[in-house]
Amino acid sequence: MIDAPRLLLRGWKPEDRDPLAAMNADPRVMRFFPSLLTEDESAAMLERNAAHFERYGFGLWAAELKGPGELAGFIGLNVPQFQTHFTPCVEIGWRLAAHHWNKGLATEGALAVLDFAFESLGLEEVVSFTVVDNLPSRRVMEKIGMARNPREDFDHPRLPEGHPLRRHVLYRTKASPRPASSVSGRRGRV
Secondary structure (H helix, E strand, O other), X not given: OEEOOOEEEEOOOHHHHHHHHHHHOOXXXXXXXXXXXXXXXXXXXXXXXXXXXXXXXOOEEEEEEOOOOOEEEEEEEEOOOOOOOOOOOOEEEEEEOHHHOOXXXXXXXXXXXXXXXXXXXXXXXXXXXXXXXXXXXXXHHHHOXXXXXXXXXXXOOOOOOOOOOOEEEEEEEEOOOOOOOOOOOOOOEO
């Protein structure tokens, strides 16, 4: 479990399945992904994530709002299973339900996950990537201290030539030095 000021990043519960499936079927949330996910595809995503946790000791945590206990989405770490110029690597990522956007939750949770990645896992670097037009995620990447080198942008190998979402930007951050959080007065704790 990872503690952030307004979020608890935790393991998945059976009652998370329906809100996750609803989020993955929302066209607003999935506009920068190749397709919406069906309920079965969301369940398969959770199974893959459980296997990832088993193999690596980390993955995508359920992001629960403190207080109401509502599932806001997920934030976590992943080892991409494709090959490109920057793999193997560990990637940070997030997905929040649309009604939780523009509240600083992705930034807050991502900062806590980076603390975990560097302090608890001892990683030297974490990357993040998204399609060029995904400005909201790119802003989160910049707010958490990640930097982009345009020469490292890439075509996602799992998307076909000519696909409108194929071109991706790559951001990186190192373990130190890292900026202090500007979102909250404290950093997340494990």
